[in-house]
Amino acid sequence: MLELASYRNQSCTLSGQLPTERMARLRDIGTAADEAAVSLTLTAESRGDIELSGRVEAGIGMTCQRCLDPVEVPLVSEFEFVIIDAAEARAGDEESAEVIVVDDGMLRLRELVEDELLLSLPVVARHDVDTPCRPLSQQFGPGEEDAAPAGENPFAVLKDLKRDRED
16 A cells, blocks of 8 residues: 555656456456566645556466467556545546545555456457467377268158158
8 A cells, every 4th residue: 555645745656567366356366477567656736646657567378369378468557647546636627647545645556456367357468469379180180080971961860751651
């Protein structure tokens, strides 16, 4: 958690690694890397608000939806927010930036990073173009032919049923 009162009158840059072990929603999706690389810039604005911009990077192991093999998916998110205290929230402010309203003057950094990583997940996990999936025949072996002989018509049974009905 970040106590915002200490950043209201100054600007600073924070960077480091944030452990992902307590990011339950991210871990439910796949095997997350142990840490996420976080870089934040907090800038004090003239009205007392804080502008937060940053970048988050992590990797997550998922299942490729093409070949069903494991795939490492890089997650990268760049974001900009304006942080406003709930008591000072003003309707219609900051039309160009997303607003985070905090109640107690504390920014829950782990939750923000987890949200940004979740938003950067791909719609479909798959191998990159540079590392294509293995052909299905290599994964599952040659396909088995069904029991129907090549010369027999599968609808011949229906023809026999029609004859029985006419009798």
